[in-house]
Amino acid sequence: MPLRWFREVYPNLNREQGFRLGVEFARYVQPTSFGPLSLPLISAGSVAEIVELLEYLPLISTALAVHIHHTERGLTIGLAGRTGDAGLNSIAVAYGGASLLRLIDLLASSAQNVELHLDVPVSAAADFLGDMTRRFVFDAPSPFVFVPAAILDEACRFSDSVSYRLGIAELNKAVDGRRTKSYTDTVRALFAADPRCTDSAYCARQQAISTSTLKRHLGSEGTTFRELRQAFLQERATVRLLDSSVTVAEVAAELGYSDVASFLHAFPRWTGRSPRAFRNHSVSPG
Structure with a gap:
């Protein structure tokens, strides 16, 4: 649903409240929750292939931007809200980052090694995250997800290379069509x-x-x-x-x-x- 709807329901929404909403929504994410990204997501062969699908994020939402940087230690995935509203940006960033952790956990069981760094105070998470707390780092200067290099090649549970390639081909077609319009x-x-x-x-x-x-x-x-x-x-x-x-x-x-x-x-x-x-x-x- 459009994020702007939350501003109508919660007119005083701030960054900390947006964080809590985003994380709560991410608890219910399934691999089938992402429209055209769902087929390649489910059939991805490795954690690296899951992360690569972030390139196609604009097909399902323009509220969140990602920038991926490769190092020998792993991937740093910068997260940035693009709604023009601090509270709504916080929902987008928290939902996107926490969803990625959950999806890796569901598909490859490696999310315990992935960290979500957020620029919200640790007080916003008091008695809220439960077992997820160890995967979150608060008071970061900028939001990002860190995926260690050691888990990038870990195989996913439902790997299907044919389905993955077909899904990627369809995504590329959709991207080409979208770029001619925007x-x-x-x-x-x-x-x-x-x-x-x-x-x-x-x-x-x-x-x-x-x-x-x-x-x-x-x-x-x-x-x-x-x-x-x-x-x-x-x-x-x-x-x-x-x-x-x-x-x-x-x-x-x-x-x-x-x-x-x-x-x-x-x-x-x-x-x-x-x-x-x-x-x-x-x-x-x-």
Whole structure:
């Protein structure tokens, strides 16, 4: 259901309440709960294949964005709400992260090794999570799921490679059709695929349209190029900074900043912390 409905029912919904709702909903998730993602999810051959399905998340919800970063220790999956509402974002992030833990548990029995880090205070979980508490880390600088490398190749219970490939083929068809309709999704995909896509003129040329046409289409979808770019940079930066093996200067360069000083100036506007403070405050995955 549309997340905005919860704001109508709970007009004073805050981040802590959103967290509790999201986690509670995730308790009832089944592998068949995710529409077009259900077939490949059930037939996935490994934990890695379950995680790979996050690429297709926009087909079932635009309220949650994920950014996956690979390291030798495992996968860091950054979570970001995209509703424009802190309480609703909290529902999306908590539901998405807790659902992933539950699905891995149901399909591969490895969720006890997966951690969900959330930027809500530990007091929000008092006497609420029960046995799940050990899988949650609170007061994180940014929400993310950490999946250890040791479990990525663990086999799933209902592995069926033929069904998985068929499911992925159908998802790819759906993604191709969706991108022709949504300029927002197309621009976001360009950000991820092409480091040169840092201004609206370049992105417009990649779509063979004028800058004004791109601006008009994004406006009709309720956003702007600048808003999309800033959201992408923030989401990608927070995930990359969780990897202590990468320097702040390297993160700045990966994001397209010509000098690290510009990045150091921009990051506190997004998070309220400098990159160094953000990194020092985080709990190192693994």
